[in-house]
Amino acid sequence: MIVSYDFHIHTVASPCGDELMTPNNIINLCELLEKKIIAITDHNTCCNCAPIMALGKEKDILVIPGMEIECMEEFHLIALFPNLENAYEAEKQIQACMPKIRNRASIFGNQWIMNTEDEVIGEIERMLLTATQLSVYELVPLVKGLSGCIYPAHIDRNAYSILSNLGAIPDDLYFDAFEVSKNAKDELYKGIYPGMRCVKSSDAHYLEQLCEGESFLEVEKIDKKSVFEWLELV
Secondary structure (H helix, E strand, O other), X not given: OEEEEEEEEOOOOOOOOOOOOOHHHHHHHHHHOOEEEEEEEEEOEOOOHHHHHHHXXXXXOEEEEEEEEEOOOOXXXXXXXXXXXXXXXXXXXXHOOOOOOEOOHHHHOOOEEXXXXXXXXXXXXXXXXXXXXXXXXXXXXXXXXXXXXXXXXXXXXXXXXXXXXHOOOOHHHOOOEEEEOOOOOHHHHHHXXXXXXXXXXXXXXXXXXXXXOOEEEEOOOXXXXXXXXXXXXX
């Protein structure tokens, strides 16, 4: 079957995420847009994955727990996990290697933790918009060791992308996929990296960005196993 997906969505936990990016708002809009598989990928945290996964189950939307990680080389990576336990373990290891800088909400934005009722139940004090002290060469085995999938984010951008920082995707990182922005000419990048899956997601920080463009994948069944096999070109 062919279904709509979006593997790069931020919530109110990301300081750059709009205050309307709450669990219910995200799931309800994704239902209206008929998105069947989504991933929650806040900056260096997976704290709001659980409530959105619970709400997604009620709406028959598969929600994959994930993170957008900034490596030591200062570009972004998307990490997706098969379950919350593995996502939490990755978060623990990544945050242990982040500088202890307090977030300034008045400048960067709030970092709220929410429940399924869209109530704020906590706030992350540490600044999330920062690079970890882990190299991409350390992050790849870390994520894969937790049965996750990791690939470079928005490679077409001029900032925080692997191409803008390294100039190319190194062969020895053995990525199975890469992500391009929703307005990118994906055929161009598919031609450059023909052996890798091209993922096109919204990188939504605002609700209206969820509506901009659609991406589809073909799977036999809507489950995490099928999604990971699609990402890994199995």
